[in-house]
Each structure stands twice: as C-alpha cells, then as structure tokens.
Amino acid sequence: MFEDRQIRAQLLKGTLPLLILATLRDGELHGYHIARRIRERSGEALAPSEGALYPALHRLEAEGALEATWREGEGGPRRRYYRLTAGGLAALARAERDWAAFAGGVNRVAAEGSS
Amino acid sequence: MFEDRQIRAQLLKGTLPLLILATLRDGELHGYHIARRIRERSGEALAPSEGALYPALHRLEAEGALEATWREGEGGPRRRYYRLTAGGLAALARAERDWAAFAGGVNRVAAEGSS
DNA sequence: CTATATACCTCGGAAAGCGAGGTAGCCTGA
C-alpha cells in the first residue's frame, strides 16, 4: 500500500543542516551528542541516522559553517567537537528563515477550508 | 559559500504527496491546475517543478491514492483529471499527521532558548 | 506562420537520507 515509507522517509531531507546549526547555538558539542540532542528536543520525532549525520557535519565544516577540533575523551574514544563560526550563525539565520517560509507554505496548502 | 542551495533545494522532499493530496481534497483537478493551486495557496513559497509533479502524480495513482481520467479539453490540449480515492483520503490523513509531527519536531529543535 | 499559453510527458544528473558494516577505546561481569 501507500505507506509511511514515502512521506516519512524523505521528510528529513534538507532540514538536517538547520537542526545541526540550531543545536550548536548554545555551545560546542560532538557528533554523537548532537544526534542525541536532536532526538531529545524533538521528542523522539526526529532521529537522523549516523549515515546522514556525519556526512552532514563534514559538509557544514567544508562550507565554513562549522569548526571542529579533536579531543581525547575522558573515559571513552576520542571525540570531535563542533562549534558555529560567524558564517555558520548567518547560515543558521538563513536556514530558519527558509524553514519558516517553507513550513508556512505547506501549512497554508494543507490547511482545511482555505480557498 | 554555504548558500541557499543546501536548505532550499531539498526541502520539498517528501511533502509533495501531502501537498497534492491536500489540494485534491475539495474535488478533482488536472495536473497543471494542481501545480498552480500549490503555488497560489502557498503564497508562491512552494513551486514544485513539472519534473517533480508528474512523476509524483503517477506514483500516487499507482499506489491507489488517486484515480484519474482523461478528458478532452475545451479550448486546449487534453487533460488528466485526478481525484482522491478512499485510500487517498486515508493517506492524506496519515501525511498530515506525519507532517505535523515532523514540523513540530523541527520547531522544537530550532526554537531558541529551549532546554 | 510564428509565438505564446496550456497541458502532458520523459530523461539524466545530483543530492541526501538510510542501513549495514567496520574500527576503536573503555567498562563490566562470568
């Protein structure tokens, strides 16, 4: 049947950068922690896979939105901490604006009894 | 630079079925008209391309969410009119629920000063 | 007869998510 596959599977597309940038607004975090924060804050509604998260972090770093440093982990493997650059902050503002416009548009189209 | 490309380009992913199904809630329409309605109702925020729209319609039809009939157009080329099936109505409800959960999750993560 | 608007379609390419799989360090318990 026409199942959850189609909608759910693709919804995350394009919003991961926003989620990552927003998560890093309060301070630096490492990748695994970012994923956990997104899950928690979204109330488990969003759960980006590692196969999506790490490439997204690399992209943002390559674009200059994030800076990263390796740190030896206390009681655990080494971690890569990410923080926003000035450009990243601007990218976050842009991403929020884009998301608001997009979500608003979808809501207007999907709203019942609009004409 | 980290430009609009990244967010905007992929945002539509996964929401097209919802937009199409919602647009057809009030009655049958043909493809071109559906595209126009989405543009109008979203306040020009959403403008799915034909290369995305027609395949999406075919997918929904193949899945049984839509039924379609050809009609000779009065003053113009022939048109294919789409309408919701019972299954399509259910799919619409599901898509709306998924969208609400997803958008809510993104908003919670992106919201400033949440903890 | 050409241009424009409507209306449909398909193709190739790119982007980005997912799952599976792999490496590695540390801790716990049999």
Added chain:
DNA sequence: TCAGGCTACCTCGCTTTCCGAGGTATATAG
C-alpha cells in the same frame, strides 16, 4: 581472560525524489 555492550567515529552502496532540459501537442493571437 575475554565476551558483550556502550560510546564514538567513519564509509560504502542503495534508494528515493527533486530539478532542469527537452520533447509532443492543441488552440489562440498577431
């Protein structure tokens, strides 16, 4: 001692779906 589990990172191949470009066809306006 060593198996299992948690943290933490990474990559690869697969899939989906979007976009843009291009193509067909009909009707009307100039």
